[in-house]
Amino acid sequence: MNSQETADLTRLIRLHPLLKDEQRDRIKIMISGKQFIVQNRQLKKFPETLLGNEDKRRAFYDDKSNLYRFNRHPSVFESILYYYLNPGVLIRPPHVEPEIFYEELRFWNLNENLIEAFIEEDMTPLDDIRILPVEKWRRIIWKTLAYPESFHFPYDKLVIGTYMLITLVSCVPFMNEIIPIVTELNKLRNVLGIKQIDFPLYIRSFYIIEIISITIVSIELNLRIISAPKLPLILYDIFNFLDLIIILSGSICLMGYHLHNIRYINNFLSFYHWLLILKSFRLYRLARHMLNLRLLYKAIAMCLNEVCALIISVIFFMVLFGTLIYILDNSEPESNTRNILxxxxxxxxTLTTLGYGDVYPRSFEARIAAGFSSMPTTTIFIKYTTLIQNKWKRNRSIRYAISS
Structure with a gap:
């Protein structure tokens, strides 16, 4: 054995206790069949977490396999492990949904402030605190009307199914009202040669269904108001206003049903077609207990800022290019742009790519301007929304300090 080998062996013997301690400090963690090996001292840097606290993680220890078993998300655990190895650095995998990621963070007892920071970034609230009335009878009514999913099976399905069935049945008279014979009442009167005709909104069975539906919606709305723990829960719920519109529009149509004199019918028909639009709102009551539709409404509400930005951009370019096209094309004798409107x-x-063809440029210069008008809107709108989002992020990171 030469001198170099002897020196290496001497160094290895000297390091043997350290290697032994290193081996003893290792722990094995099994996450849904995937094994991880990590140093215990790395975990102890965060003693308030599940892995960092030996007492907390002892409940998941498997004596036979000499490892800790967790039935959790493997990809998320890799981020959790990265948090321990790089203290305080947490990254959400892009392929993992935010709700799943936050649920895993809470299971591993990570820093609550760090979790809240991620929640604010993704704008997905985790805590859903539902306020209930103090009185028991009001609490039962409020949970039945507002949170039927809180009941145990099959009562929750029964309540939701009854609600949707009533909503669908209430739509039957509305479908009968849009039959062409209703909108062609005046033509029918002229063909028959009569001066007076009954208002054919409903046949008798549909008339009864309409009365029952409006009565049920009215009772439900009143019960919501009576049992609500706080008045803002009623005022800030758009579905309550939809119920109010349904009640008013249906009641007005029922009163119009009894106007048999043709003179009143003619006056009422001009207003009745607008009531049909309001009566169609009863279809949207299905969204109260349908999660997918509620998420769609929430997505629309969250996109209002972007939609407003798009509308402003379209108006800006419409005024700019509309004025330019009118100036360039107005000199043509066969011009379609008779005025600036x-x-x-x-x-x-042109901006919205509708292209009806009722108005089109005649001169070569106006055609060039119309062609350019459809180009910049999308690109500028995307860059504009990016700047708006960066502004929101910058505002959230602003801190104020008092000058010494």
Whole structure:
């Protein structure tokens, strides 16, 4: 054995206790069949977490296999492990949904402030605190109407199914009202040659269904108001306003049903077609207990800022290019842009790629301007929304310090 080998062996003997301690400090963690090996001292840096506290993680220890078993998400655990190895650095895997990621963070007892920071970034609230009335009878009514899913099976399905069945049945008279014979009442009167005709909104069975439906919706709305723990829960719920619109529009139509004199019918028909739009709102009551539709409404509400930004961009370019097209095309004798409003309309249908063809440029210069009008909107809108989002992030990171 030469001198170099002897020195290496001497160094290895000297390091043997350290290697032994290193081996003893290792722990094995099994996550849904995937094994991880980590140093215990790395975990102890965060003693308030599940893995960092030996007393907390002892409940998951498997004596036979000499490891800790957890039936959790493996990809998320890799981020958790990265948090221990790089103290305080936490990254959410892009393929993992935020709700699943936050649920895992809470299971591993990570820093609550860190979790809240991720929640704010993704704008997905985790805590859903539902306020209930103090009185028991009001609490039962409020949970039945507002939170039927809180009941045990099969009562929750029974309540939700009854609610949807009533909503669907209430739509039957509305479907009968849009039959062409209703909108063609005046033509029918002229063909028959009569001066007076009954208002054919409903046949008798549909008339009874309409009365029962409006009565049920009215009772339900009143019970919500009576049992609500706080008045803002009623005022800030858009479905309550939909119920109010349904009640008012249905009641007005029922009163119109009894106007048999043709003179009143003619006056009522001009207003009745607008009531049909309001009566169609009863279809949206299905969204009260349908999660997918509620998420769709929430997505629309969250996109209002972007939609407003798009509308402002379209209006800006419509005025700019509409004025330019009108100036360039107005000199043509066969021009379609007779005034500046026609120029605005031409720019609008070009920007939105509708292209009705009712107005179109005649001169070569106006055609070039119309072609350019459809190009920058999308690119500028994308960059504009990016700047808006960066502004929100910058505002959240602003801190104020008092000058010494």
């Amino acid at each position: 026609d120029g605005f309309w031409l720019a609008f249908i």
